[in-house]
Amino acid sequence: MKKKLENLPYKLENIFKPLVAVDILIFSIIENELKILLIKRKFPPFENAWAIPGGFVGENESLEQAARRELSEETGLAQIDLFLEQLFTFGEPQRDPRGRVISVSYYALIPASKIGELRAKTDASQTCWYAVSKLPKLAFDHTDIIKYALERLRYKMEYTNASYSLLDEEFTLTDLQKVYEVVFARTFDKRNFRKKILSLSIIEPIGKKVVRGVHRPAGLYKFSNRQLFVKEIIEP
Amino acid sequence: MKKKLENLPYKLENIFKPLVAVDILIFSIIENELKILLIKRKFPPFENAWAIPGGFVGENESLEQAARRELSEETGLAQIDLFLEQLFTFGEPQRDPRGRVISVSYYALIPASKIGELRAKTDASQTCWYAVSKLPKLAFDHTDIIKYALERLRYKMEYTNASYSLLDEEFTLTDLQKVYEVVFARTFDKRNFRKKILSLSIIEPIGKKVVRGVHRPAGLYKFSNRQLFVKEIIEP
DNA sequence: TCAAAAGTGTTGCAAATACACCCATGT
DNA sequence: ACATGGGTGTATTTGCAACACTTTTGA
Numbered sequence: 001m002k003k004k005l006e007n008l009p010y011k012l013e014n015i016f017k018p019l020v021a022v023d024i025l026i027f028s029i030i031e032n033e034l035k036i037l038l039i040k041r042k043f044p045p046f047e048n049a050w051a052i053p054g055g056f057v058g059e060n061e062s063l064e065q066a067a068r069r070e071l072s073e074e075t076g077l078a079q080i081d082l083f084l085e086q087l088f089t090f091g092e093p094q095r096d097p098r099g100r101v102i103s104v105s106y107y108a109l110i111p112a113s114k115i116g117e118l119r120a121k122t123d124a125s126q127t128c129w130y131a132v133s134k135l136p137k138l139a140f141d142h143t144d145i146i147k148y149a150l151e152r153l154r155y156k157m158e159y160t161n162a163s164y165s166l167l168d169e170e171f172t173l174t175d176l177q178k179v180y181e182v183v184f185a186r187t188f189d190k191r192n193f194r195k196k197i198l199s200l201s202i203i204e205p206i207g208k209k210v211v212r213g214v215h216r217p218a219g220l221y222k223f224s225n226r227q228l229f230v231k232e233i234i235e236p
Numbered sequence: 237m238k239k240k241l242e243n244l245p246y247k248l249e250n251i252f253k254p255l256v257a258v259d260i261l262i263f264s265i266i267e268n269e270l271k272i273l274l275i276k277r278k279f280p281p282f283e284n285a286w287a288i289p290g291g292f293v294g295e296n297e298s299l300e301q302a303a304r305r306e307l308s309e310e311t312g313l314a315q316i317d318l319f320l321e322q323l324f325t326f327g328e329p330q331r332d333p334r335g336r337v338i339s340v341s342y343y344a345l346i347p348a349s350k351i352g353e354l355r356a357k358t359d360a361s362q363t364c365w366y367a368v369s370k371l372p373k374l375a376f377d378h379t380d381i382i383k384y385a386l387e388r389l390r391y392k393m394e395y396t397n398a399s400y401s402l403l404d405e406e407f408t409l410t411d412l413q414k415v416y417e418v419v420f421a422r423t424f425d426k427r428n429f430r431k432k433i434l435s436l437s438i439i440e441p442i443g444k445k446v447v448r449g450v451h452r453p454a455g456l457y458k459f460s461n462r463q464l465f466v467k468e469i470i471e472p
Numbered sequence: 473t474c475a476a477a478a479g480t481g482t483t484g485c486a487a488a489t490a491c492a493c494c495c496a497t498g499t
Numbered sequence: 500a501c502a503t504g505g506g507t508g509t510a511t512t513t514g515c516a517a518c519a520c521t522t523t524t525g526a
Contacts (some may be wrong), residue, residue: 008279012334016295017253019336020327027259043244059252059336063327089325089340091256091299100295102256102338104325174478191480192516215477216523237523410505427507428489435487452496 018091023054025087025107025149026075029166034096034182036146037074038138040126045097047140052146054103067106074127075115076185081226083109083165085156087149088097091100095141105136107149109165129178133185157183161202164223170206172218173197202229254327254336258302258341259290259378261323261343261385265402269367270418272382273310274374276362280344282375286366288382290339303342310363311351317462319345319401321392323385333379344387345401350431369421393419397438400459406442408454409433438465 023234026037038050053074057066064084087105095101130136132150135143156162157180166179177193197203204224209217262273274286284421289310300320308314323341331337353371366372371379392398393416402415413429433439440460445453 001308012255015255015292018293018295019248020256030275056251057254057338059254060329062329063325063338086324088322089299090524091293091296091340093296102293102299102340104327104338118276172478183257189517190478194479195481196515211524213476214525215475216479218478409506425490426505427491430506432488447497449503450498452506453504454505 009142017102018102019096019098020057021054021101021103022057022063022070023052023145024067024070024074024101025052025105025146026071026110027107027132027149027153027166028110028112028129029179030112030115030122030129032178032182033133035129035131036135038128038130038136039074040128041139049139050128050136051139052105052142053127054105057104063104064106067104067108070105071108075110077114079114081165083162083228085152085228087152088145090141090145092141105145105149107153109153109162111166111168113168142213147219154183161223161225161229164226169226170208170210170220170222172210172212172220174218175202176221252336254338255332255334256293257290257337257339258293258299258306259288259339259341259381260303260306260310261288261341261382262307262346263368263385263389263402264346264348264365265415265418266348266351266365268414268418269369269404271365271367272371274364274366275310276364277375285375286364287375288341288377288378289363290341293340299340300342303340303344307342307344309365311346313346313350313472315350317401319398319464321388321464323388324381326377326381328377341381341385343389343399345389345398347402347404349404390419397459397461400462405462406444406446406458408446408448408456408458410454412439412457 028035028037037053039053041047041049041051053070055066055070055073057063061069063086067084067086068078071084073081084106085108087107089102089104091102093100095103132146133147136201137143138146153162163176163183164180166183167175173194174190176197177188177190180193181187202224203221206220206222208220210220211217262326264271264273273289275289277283277285277287289306291302291306291309293299294305297305299322303320303322304314307318307320311386320342321344323343325338327336327338329336331339368382370418371382373379374382389398399412399415399419402419403411409430410426412427413424416429417423436459441457442456444456446456447453
C-alpha cells in the first residue's frame, strides 16, 4: 500500500495543511441559570479577552478524543456518558490572525453537581462560568458560535433525552422541569410537563423519595437510558 | 499584532497540521429515485472503489467555498440558491491510509433538470448517480456518511423548505408530493399533503397551468423564498 | 396550623388522519 | 367515451393547552 501511494498525481507534502483546533462549549445549569465555561486568553491573539476553551488536535487523537481531552482539562470531568456532540466546523480563512485555523466545535452538557475545582490551564489565566444571557465581549467569532449552540441545544432537548446530562442520576420531576425551563427561558405547566415526559418513556421512577425541605417528599426518577436517544420523528 | 504573535509559549510551526478535505454528497431525484453522485477513484487509496467526491481545501478558500468549488467541478452547477449545508466533520486518525485527513462533509440538493453533462475530474475515471437504496461498496467510511446524510436530509425536509432545491422553480403540487414521497420512501394522502403544505405558506401559486399528458392541466407553484427557511419549532 | 412544594384530571381546541368522488384534457 | 392524473371537503381521532385543588411534611 505504501508503494502504491507513491504513484499519486500530486505530492502530499505540497498540499496546504491548516491548523486544526477543537473548541468546546461546556454548558451547565448553575443557580438556576444556563451557564457556559469561558476562559480568559493569556496569549495573543485576543489576549485577555474571554473565549471558548479549545486547543489544537493532536496527531494521534480523533476529534472527539481531542474534545474530551479539552473537556477534562477544563473541568476535571472525563465520564463517558456525558453529552458531547459535534456542533459545527468553522473555517473562514481570516478568522484567526495566527493563520489559517479550522476549528471543529463541540458542545457538552454537564451536571452542576459534578463540577469540581476548575483548573487553570497553561493558556488560560482565568476560567469563569457565564450565564448565556449575560455574556461578556468574546474573542474571535465566539459570540456567534454560542448563539448557534444554544439553538442546537434547545432543539436537541425537544426531541432527545439530552437533558440526562444536566442532571444527577437521580432527580425529581421538578428538577427535570427546571432544566427545561432554564434552557428554554420560559415556564411550563407542571401537569402537562409531567404527562408529556412520562408518556415518552425516557425516564422511570426508582421507587425512592427524597425530602428536601418543609414539604411533601418528591419521588425520584432516573433516565432509562443514559446515551443519546432520538425519539421517532416520522410517523410509521 | 505580528510582533505580539512572536511571544507565544508555543511555536506555530511545531504544531501538528493534518490534511483537510471537503467531501460533498450531492443528492438529486432522478427517475423517481433519490440518487447520489459518486465517483470511481482513479488513484489510491481505494483505487477503483466508488466514493463521495471531494478534495483538499485551498489555502485561501473557506470550507463552504471549497464545497461549492467541488460541487461545481462535479456537476457544472454553481448557483447560489442551491441547498448546501455542512453535514459533519470526520477525523478518525486511521480513516485514510495517506495519513491524517480531517474531512469536512457537506451535502447538496440539486434539481434533476439542471444536471448537465457530468464532468470527469482528474481524480475520477468515472462518475455515476446511484440510488441511495442500491449503493455499491464504497471507499473509506463513506457508506456511514451517506446513511447519516439521509437522516439529516429527511429531518430537514420535515421542518424546512429544503425541497425547493430538488425542484424546478415552477412545479405542480404533485411534483412536490413526489419529492417527499421519494425522500421518505412512503406515500402521502394527496388531500392532506396539499392542505398541510399550503397551510405553511412556503409556496404560492403563480397563476399558470401546465398540460402534461392526456388529463386535466395542473396549477403551477413556486417557493416564496428560495433560501433555507426554518419553521418555528417552539411555540411562543 | 401554616407554609411550601408535590402530586393529580378534565375539558376545549386545534391539528392530523382517514377517506371518495368529480373535473379537464387529448385521443 | 374513456383513460389519466388534477383537484376538492368532511367527519373522526389524537395530541396539546388551559386550568385548581388536595396532600405531605417540618417547624
